[in-house]
Amino acid sequence: MAESLVFHFTLLVFNFLMPVTPYHFGPSGLVGYVFRKWIDFPVFVLANVIVDIEVLWVNYLHLGWPYHRFAHTLLGGAAVGLLWGLLAYVIQPVLKFGMNIIRINYTPTFKKMLLSGVLGIWMHVLVDAVYHYDVKIFWPFPKNILWRIIYQHQVKLICLICLGAFLVLYMIPTFKQFLKKR
Numbered sequence: 001m002a003e004s005l006v007f008h009f010t011l012l013v014f015n016f017l018m019p020v021t022p023y024h025f026g027p028s029g030l031v032g033y034v035f036r037k038w039i040d041f042p043v044f045v046l047a048n049v050i051v052d053i054e055v056l057w058v059n060y061l062h063l064g065w066p067y068h069r070f071a072h073t074l075l076g077g078a079a080v081g082l083l084w085g086l087l088a089y090v091i092q093p094v095l096k097f098g099m100n101i102i103r104i105n106y107t108p109t110f111k112k113m114l115l116s117g118v119l120g121i122w123m124h125v126l127v128d129a130v131y132h133y134d135v136k137i138f139w140p141f142p143k144n145i146l147w148r149i150i151y152q153h154q155v156k157l158i159c160l161i162c163l164g165a166f167l168v169l170y171m172i173p174t175f176k177q178f179l180k181k182r
């Protein structure tokens with residue numbers, strides 16, 4: 001039973017999340033890194049990933065269309081973001097450990113974590129609303145007025161550019177150190 005559950009979820013991850021979710025690393029990484037003084041970097045970036053558990057869940061339960069529901073709205077997303085911020089506060093040592101590995105200075109505070117949970121999910125919902133027709137970002141207002149304000153391939157391109165910019169910014173300190181040593 002447990003094994004088939006794992007198998008089923010892995011299949012769903014590959015079918016539904018792998019093609020789209022990684023794009024969110026671009027904008028969330030860049031914004032989270034640039035504003036890391038005020039934003040909790042890992043909470044913000046991971047919020048952009050965990051919100052898509054909703055899509056997995058809807059698929060797993062065979063609820064059908066729309067795939068984007070409660071968590072993919074500003075209101076519902078705020079609630080999910082607060083919960084995620086709360087959980088992140090509890091698992092703080094894990095986040096600190098991760099930040100230590102990728103060498104990003106990290107001083108978490110409860111307020112920052114809650115705020116970053118909400119902002120992270122909002123950022124995800126904003127990108128998704130432009131990309132996917134079924135995101136009711138302004139729920140209870142039913143219409144997605146952001147859908148296709150730019151084309152899907154443009155959304156993807158912007159995400160990739162953001163990812164590139166983030167990686168360059170992230171590498172600058174290492175690069176400087178390397179030059180100093182020479």
Ligand SMILES: [Zn+2]
Binds near residue numbers: 055
């Ligand atoms: Zn999504």
